Amino acid sequence: MSDFLATDDPFILDDRTLLSRLLQLKEYCKKIPFGGQTSPPSWAEFMFAHQEELADPLDPGKLLDPGQLVWLYQNPEQANGRMTPHQAFLLAFLRMQETPRDLLNQLPAAHRQLYYRKLLGLQERPALADQVAVSFRLNQTTPALYLPVGTLLDAGQDSQGHPAHYRLQQSLLANHAQWTDLRWCHSTDNSAPKLGRIAYDRDNGVPWPQQGIRLFEEGAADAPLATGRVVSSAVLAMSGGIREITVTLAQAADAAAISAEVSSNSEWLRLEKGIIKADSTTELVFSLGADAGPVTPASGLDGFHEATPLLKLYRHDGEQVPEVISLSVNVQDLPDVFFSTDDGSASIDARSYPFGNEPILGVGLNLVAADWYGKPGAVTVSLQPEWIDLPSESFVKWYEEYTVEVASQSQSQPIITNDEVFKVQAVIGSRGSAIELEGKLASLFKQNPVVEKSKVSSTVSLPSSADYIIQIEIQGLLGNTVDSQDPQDWPSWLRLELAEQDFLHAHYWRVLASQKAGQDPIQINPPYTPQWKRLHVGYSCIDVAPRKQYQLTPFGHVLASAPPAQIVDEKYRWREEERSELYLGFRNLSPKEDLSLHWQLQTPRTLDISWHYLTQDNCWAALDASVTDHTEHLFRSGLWSATMPQDAATNAPMMPSGRVWLRALMVPVPYDQAGEPSEVATSDYPWLRGLHTNSGTAVRVNDEAPDALVFDGSLAPGSITQPLQKIEGLESIDQPWPSQGGRAPESEVEFTQRVAKQLDHRGRALTWRDMKTLLLARYPEIYDALPVFLSAGQTQAGGRRQCMLVIPANGQMDNTDPLCPVFNPARLKEMTQYLCEHASLWLELELLNPLYRKVAISYQVDFTAGMNAAYGDKQLQLALAQHYMPWMCDQTSAVQLGNHLDYYGMVKFIQQLPFVDSVKELKLKDKQGNFQQGNIQSGENEVLLLSLPVFDAETTAQAVDQRNDL
Numbered sequence: 001m002s003d004f005l006a007t008d009d010p011f012i013l014d015d016r017t018l019l020s021r022l023l024q025l026k027e028y029c030k031k032i033p034f035g036g037q038t039s040p041p042s043w044a045e046f047m048f049a050h051q052e053e054l055a056d057p058l059d060p061g062k063l064l065d066p067g068q069l070v071w072l073y074q075n076p077e078q079a080n081g082r083m084t085p086h087q088a089f090l091l092a093f094l095r096m097q098e099t100p101r102d103l104l105n106q107l108p109a110a111h112r113q114l115y116y117r118k119l120l121g122l123q124e125r126p127a128l129a130d131q132v133a134v135s136f137r138l139n140q141t142t143p144a145l146y147l148p149v150g151t152l153l154d155a156g157q158d159s160q161g162h163p164a165h166y167r168l169q170q171s172l173l174a175n176h177a178q179w180t181d182l183r184w185c186h187s188t189d190n191s192a193p194k195l196g197r198i199a200y201d202r203d204n205g206v207p208w209p210q211q212g213i214r215l216f217e218e219g220a221a222d223a224p225l226a227t228g229r230v231v232s233s234a235v236l237a238m239s240g241g242i243r244e245i246t247v248t249l250a251q252a253a254d255a256a257a258i259s260a261e262v263s264s265n266s267e268w269l270r271l272e273k274g275i276i277k278a279d280s281t282t283e284l285v286f287s288l289g290a291d292a293g294p295v296t297p298a299s300g301l302d303g304f305h306e307a308t309p310l311l312k313l314y315r316h317d318g319e320q321v322p323e324v325i326s327l328s329v330n331v332q333d334l335p336d337v338f339f340s341t342d343d344g345s346a347s348i349d350a351r352s353y354p355f356g357n358e359p360i361l362g363v364g365l366n367l368v369a370a371d372w373y374g375k376p377g378a379v380t381v382s383l384q385p386e387w388i389d390l391p392s393e394s395f396v397k398w399y400e401e402y403t404v405e406v407a408s409q410s411q412s413q414p415i416i417t418n419d420e421v422f423k424v425q426a427v428i429g430s431r432g433s434a435i436e437l438e439g440k441l442a443s444l445f446k447q448n449p450v451v452e453k454s455k456v457s458s459t460v461s462l463p464s465s466a467d468y469i470i471q472i473e474i475q476g477l478l479g480n481t482v483d484s485q486d487p488q489d490w491p492s493w494l495r496l497e498l499a500e501q502d503f504l505h506a507h508y509w510r511v512l513a514s515q516k517a518g519q520d521p522i523q524i525n526p527p528y529t530p531q532w533k534r535l536h537v538g539y540s541c542i543d544v545a546p547r548k549q550y551q552l553t554p555f556g557h558v559l560a561s562a563p564p565a566q567i568v569d570e571k572y573r574w575r576e577e578e579r580s581e582l583y584l585g586f587r588n589l590s591p592k593e594d595l596s597l598h599w600q601l602q603t604p605r606t607l608d609i610s611w612h613y614l615t616q617d618n619c620w621a622a623l624d625a626s627v628t629d630h631t632e633h634l635f636r637s638g639l640w641s642a643t644m645p646q647d648a649a650t651n652a653p654m655m656p657s658g659r660v661w662l663r664a665l666m667v668p669v670p671y672d673q674a675g676e677p678s679e680v681a682t683s684d685y686p687w688l689r690g691l692h693t694n695s696g697t698a699v700r701v702n703d704e705a706p707d708a709l710v711f712d713g714s715l716a717p718g719s720i721t722q723p724l725q726k727i728e729g730l731e732s733i734d735q736p737w738p739s740q741g742g743r744a745p746e747s748e749v750e751f752t753q754r755v756a757k758q759l760d761h762r763g764r765a766l767t768w769r770d771m772k773t774l775l776l777a778r779y780p781e782i783y784d785a786l787p788v789f790l791s792a793g794q795t796q797a798g799g800r801r802q803c804m805l806v807i808p809a810n811g812q813m814d815n816t817d818p819l820c821p822v823f824n825p826a827r828l829k830e831m832t833q834y835l836c837e838h839a840s841l842w843l844e845l846e847l848l849n850p851l852y853r854k855v856a857i858s859y860q861v862d863f864t865a866g867m868n869a870a871y872g873d874k875q876l877q878l879a880l881a882q883h884y885m886p887w888m889c890d891q892t893s894a895v896q897l898g899n900h901l902d903y904y905g906m907v908k909f910i911q912q913l914p915f916v917d918s919v920k921e922l923k924l925k926d927k928q929g930n931f932q933q934g935n936i937q938s939g940e941n942e943v944l945l946l947s948l949p950v951f952d953a954e955t956t957a958q959a960v961d962q963r964n965d966l
Contacts, residue, residue, distance in 0.1 A: 011108045014101050018073060021094060022066035047086065116755050124751040127709045129700040130742025132166060133598040133637075134720055135692040135734040136174045142729030144593070147172045152724035153698050153733065158710045165724060166698035170639075173594045174694040174730075180659060181585030182208075182691075185225055185554040186216045193318030195222040196554050203587075203658075212600075212689035214816055216580050216666075228258070228314030228321040230550040230557060234374050234476075235327050235543040236262060236309035238295040242332040243288040244274060245311065251322035252281035258321060260286045263298035263310040282322075284313070290333060303556050303653035308547060323560065324549060328542035332382075337369045337537045338485050345486050348535040351388070355498050355530050358505040364497035366429065368477075368487035369537065372494075375476030376543045381494060383470040384536035387445075391528055395419045395445065401524040402504050402511075415504065420446050422530075425499035426472045430492045441499060442470045444530065472496070476541075503527045555583065556654040558618055580666045580685070585659035586693065591648045595660075596641045598695035599631050600737055603686040604814040605826035607666050609633045611642070614661040616649040623662065634666075634686050637740070639697060668826065682814040682824040692736055700742065715739035765839040771804060778834060781812035783894040788848070788941045801844040805941055806831065807895045810887060818888045819945060821895060822849035850895055854947040855936050856925040861910060862917040872915050877948045879913055884946050895943050901936040 016024075029044035048064040064087075072079050073091050116122045134153065138145050149171045155164040182200035187193070199221070200208045236245070245260070261268035269292050274285035288295070295309045304310055313321045339348045342363050346352045354365040372379050391398040399416035406413055426440035445468050472494065479491030487493035504527045515522050550557040589595060611627050612620040623642055630638035644660060651657040668684040698720070702709045720735040746754070757777075761770035768787040775785045784807045806823060808814075813821030823831075828847045835845055857880075863872040884901070886893040901924060910919050923931035938944045 012105050013107065014104055016101075018094060019066060019070050022069055025090075026066055047090065049084070112752065116752075120755075122751075122755055124746040124748070125743070127711050127745045128741065128743035129709060130711060130715060130739035131169075131697050131699050132715055132720065132735060132739035133600070133639075133692070133695055133697055133737055134166075134168075135598065135695045135736065136172065136730060137694070137732045137734065138174055138176060138729055139731040143175065145174045145727070145729045147174060147696070147727070147730075151727075152701075153720050154722055154724045155700075155715060155719045159712045160710055162702065162710065164715075164719075165701050166720060167701045169697045169699055172596055172694070172696045174596075175589070175593050177589040177593065177595055177693045178202075178587045179584065179597075179691050179693050180587050181583065181656070181661075182213075182688075183555055183583040183585075184216055184581060186580035193227070193316060194225045194554070196225040197222050208690075212687055214683050214687050215582060215685040217683060217685075217816060224316040224318075225554050226314040226316055226552055227318060228312065228552050229324065229560060230304065230552065231311045231313070231324045231327065231546045232304075232306040232308050232548040232550075233311070233327050233543045233546045234308045234376050235329055235541050236295050236311055237297075237371060237374070238288075238309075238329060238331055239369070239371055240290060240294055240335040241538070242290050243292075243295070244330040245271065245286045245288070246328045246330075247284040247286070247311070247313065247324055248326040248328075249282045249284065249322040250325050253284075253322055254315075254319075255281070255284050257315045257317055257319070258284060258313055259315065260284070261312045261314075262288065262295045263301055263304070263312075264293045264296055265298055266301060267298070268301070268312065269293060269295070300657075303651075303655075303657055304550075305653075306548065312552075314552060320551075324546055326542060326544045327546055328540065330538070330540040331371065332536070332538040334369055334371060334537045334539065337367060337535075338487050338490075339535065340366045340487055348537060351531065351533055352535075353529060353531050354385075354535075355503075357529060359498050359503050359530060360506070361498055361500070361502050364424070364427070364495050366487040366493050366495050367537070368490045368493035369539075370481045372474070372539065373477045373479065373481055375541050376545075376547075377476065377541060378473050379476055380540045381472045381474060382538040382540070383472070383496075384538070385444075385468065385470070385532040386534050386536070387468070388531050388533050389528075391525070395421070395528070398525050398528065399504065401522075402507055402527075415507070416501075421501045422498075422503065423500050424470065424496040426474065427495040427497060428474060428477075428492055429488065429495040431488075440472055442472055442496075444468065444470060446470075470496070503529065505529070550653075553654050554581065555656065556652075558654050582664040582666060583655065584662045584664075584691075585655070586662075587659055589644060589660045590650075591644050591646045594641060594643050596639065596693065596695050598639055598692050598697070599634060599637055600689040600691070601631065601634055601637045601686045602689070602812070603635045604682065604824035605668055605684055605830070606635050607633050607668055607685070610665045612663045612665070613645060614649050614652045614655055614663070615645075615647045616652060617647070618649070618652040618654050620654075620663055621645070621647070634664075639695065682822055683816070684824060684826065690736055692734070700739070711742045711744040714742065763838055765835045765843075768804070771835055771839075771845075774835060774838060775806065775831060779831060781809050782831075783807045783809040783812075786897060790941060801846040803846050803848055803941075805850055805897060806847050807850065807897070810890075810892065810894060819885060820852040820943075821887070848941065850897060850943045851939070851941050852945055853938065853942050854945045855901060856931075856947045858921070858923045858925075858931055859910070859919065860921040861919050864915050864917050867915050875915060876910065876913065880910075880946055880948065883909060884944075897938075897941070897943060899938055899944050901944055901946075903933060903935050 026044050026048060029047050030042045032043040034041045034043050034046050048066070048069075050064055069087065069091065072083065073095075132155075136145070136147065147168060149168055151168040153166045153168065155166055158164045180200075180202040181198075183196065183198050185194045185196040187195065195218075197219075198206055199213055200206055202208075231247075245262075247260075255273075260271040260273075262271060263269075269288060271286035271288055274287045297307055297309050299305050301310075311324075311327065313324070315321060337348050339346050339352075341352070341354055341356065342365075343356060355363045367381075367383075372381070395416055396414070396419060400414055402415045403412035404415050405411075420443035422444045423441045424444060426442065474494060477490075477492040482490050484490065508524065508527045511522060511524055549560040551560045586595065611623040613623045615621050623645070626645070627640065627642045629640050631640055632638075648660050650660055652661075655661040666685070700709065700711075700715075715735075715738060717735055717738055721733055723730065723733065757773055761767075761773055763774075765771045765774055771787075772785045775782055786805050786807075788803050788805050790803050806828070808821040808823055810821075814824035814827060815822055828849070832845055832847045835847075836843060839845065861872075861876065863869060882889045884899075884906075887895050903922070903924065906924075907919050907922055910916055910922070923933055924936050925931050926934075926936060936944060
């Protein structure tokens with residue numbers, strides 16, 4: 001029977017102590033007379049008398065207290081031989097009763113052990129080895145390293161001084177892959193545009209949050225994703241000036257919702273919206289000021305590698321931008337135009353005689369600009385000279401004395417008959433030859449400019465002195481631009497030669513020479529010599545078939561002509577608005593290499609997930625067939641591995657370059673919308689604490705004595721740093737998280753308690769106690785479960801259902817508010833189904849979250865002398881939060897149901913704070929919205945929260961930080 005003796009058994013058949021027995025004996029002896037006297041003393045005076053007082057046993061004041069006998073029993077050396085024989089006999093008799101009493105008290109334990117072990121065959125649970133996730137890092141000279149299953153890792157020593165070894169549970173082909181990016185896009189509302197976030201970007205300074213992150217959580221870091229397209233066209237190459245871009249769309253669109261940018265070296269330049277026709281729904285006008293940079297190709301900008309500039313049209317309302325069918329540009333005051341005359345190089349910004357001092361037919365000027373090269377169609381060059389020293393009257397009037405004899409009519413007639421007679425011939429010059437542009441005669445002084453000023457944005461104005469415009473249409477110049485200010489050094493240039501009519505300088509000199517001596521001076525105006533102050537150069541061009549068009553994706557782009565991505569598996573054919581998209585980027589990972597990940601997760605519900613990888617064709621391809629997923633679709637922490645296909649890309653433009661990209665399409669498994677009793681929002685998605693590459697799991701082993709495995713609690717992070725034996729090529733081992741799943745051998749007391757609970761409920765949820773026991777045993781994330789009795793209107797199914805409140809353990813909630821922890825409805829539904837499987841078929845059970853009710857508080861306090869009022873107020877609020885809402889600040893505390901706010905207790909608490917001198921006023925707001933001086937009582941399913949006057953995010957963060965530091 002000694003094998004079944006339990007030393008810690010609360011069930012005692014005979015729980016009487018020595019003192020209680022002596023007290024009982026004393027009371028009994030008081031009822032028995034001693035001797036035959038009329039008023040005899042009782043046997044109590046005899047049995048409990050002091051030895052030195054036996055000569056007068058009738059004196060009741062000389063009795064020995066039973067407690068003194070107990071003391072003498074426990075300390076017999078203190079009796080010194082003075083104890084009376086009958087008292088010694090009494091104690092000896094009581095001592096003899098202890099053995100049968102102990103045997104009697106062991107009878108329940110012996111019976112229980114006989115029942116548990118012999119009849120039911122139950123035994124204590126043995127120690128369970130813990131499991132740990134490890135990540136391997138290779139040295140720079142080792143491209144890959146095979147680590148076989150069973151590789152031993154060194155974790156130091158256990159509490160008994162034995163070596164602590166962990167054995168790798170799976171083979172692993174490690175490489176240099178590194179996790180560098182985590183991005184997502186999702187929609188919070190089917191009618192709203194999708195939101196995106198870059199939650200982690202190692203290379204661009206977006207760090208990983210130390211505490212992890214809830215996937216797809218809403219926050220300030222979310223931004224609406226841009227939808228639209230990017231157009232590549234040579235017509236966009238504009239070095240400067242006042243630039244206007246007109247976009248013609250294939251379909252009508254909301255012009256006000258579309259924004260535009262153009263590429264410039266390594267950045268995008270934002271375009272201003274210009275004036276468009278009121279009835280136009282397919283034409284967009286944008287402008288770029290002269291102070292902005294040049295519009296140029298930008299190789300590598302957002303993954304684009306086009307040789308021509310880019311125009312990005314985008315919007316943030318979720319709608320797409322229609323196809324662009326044409327692009328036209330209009331540039332005014334083009335800089336960097338190179339100019340020369342027949343006399344040599346000159347500047348368009350300086351005073352100049354473009355045709356020389358005495359122009360004759362055939363003289364001309366040369367112009368060239370890099371913008372005119374490589375254009376896809378005709379370029380209309382506009383020249384706006386600021387002529388100076390023009391005649392004060394029309395050319396016809398000025399030149400009326402310049403006549404020519406007409407022989408047939410025997411009379412003279414004016415040579416200049418209209419103001420537009422002075423013309424230039426456009427010629428495309430090239431090295432060694434010149435091509436005359438047929439019909440390209442332009443008047444130098446034609447009135448009414450052909451370029452309408454109204455077409456230019458209201459923010460742009462033409463030079464007021466430009467009264468004449470010379471407009472020449474040329475084809476885009478071919479060849480490569482050169483670094484020379486002389487147009488004639490370029491492969492091609494525009495030459496304007498004076499044609500048909502010169503300015504009559506020779507005629508003027510002949511007239512003067514014909515004057516005879518003695519005659520009156522001939523009255524004739526000197527000929528006009530063309531001279532300008534400066535030359536304004538502009539041009540316009542149109543591309544009726546833009547070279548390439550791309551559609552924007554959440555974090556990149558794809559050719560607009562590419563077919564849309566298809567989801568072949570019907571299981572994952574979700575509607576666009578239902579799914580959330582998670583993107584993972586990995587550097588130093590090549591096709592055909594293994595990717596081994598360990599996910600550290602806390603997930604409220606199961607997910608349907610489809611995995612894809614980005615291919616070299618810039619599209620997503622299914623990866624699920626090669627995935628080994630021990631996380632059960634990211635439902636729990638574990639390993640995830642896959643071999644990258646041969647066509648996996650590292651520089652596909654749909655995502656940022658330099659990484660291999662994976663995409664997970666996620667949607668929560670549908671569940672019955674039972675209704676959420678709490679107004680606190682929860683998430684359906686995991687809390688991701690971390691992700692490591694080249695990972696495996698290892699389990700604790702003791703090869704010398706497998707049965708003597710010692711579990712000292714979870715292995716602290718960083719305990720494993722090296723293998724037991726050196727492995728060439730392995731630089732280090734990282735153990736980022738503590739071990740999990742370990743268990744110490746079950747003690748006798750733990751065994752008894754566990755079996756007693758099992759026999760109590762026998763796997764049946766018949767009582768509230770049964771339900772609580774089953775829930776706490778199955779779901780360690782629950783801190784407590786309590787029955788509540790609500791009215792018919794407070795439950796989802798009237799009065800038929802039984803209701804139970806479940807309180808999350810600290811840090812195990814499915815929302816992000818530490819003040820109001822709640823479970824996700826899907827998790828509550830899973831718990832409910834578990835209980836219903838163990839209960840009567842007629843049970844209608846509803847598990848609920850607590851309801852959180854905020855109680856506003858108003859107070860006026862005087863702080864101690866020298867205390868800053870603002871600082872003291874924050875300290876007071878923090879003290880109130882820690883006292884009345886401790887679960888927010890303490891990892892060991894949990895939500896308190898049915899709490900009430902004691903008005904005078906709160907006054908006392910504030911008054912006793914060391915930095916508070918006195919409380920002048922304190923009021924609490926009741927349910928009716930009135931501030932009053934009285935207690936606030938919560939409902940049975942309510943948790944009262946203090947709504948402090950300035951209890952802002954900063955105070956909450958401070959409290960949470962203190963909790964995390966514990």
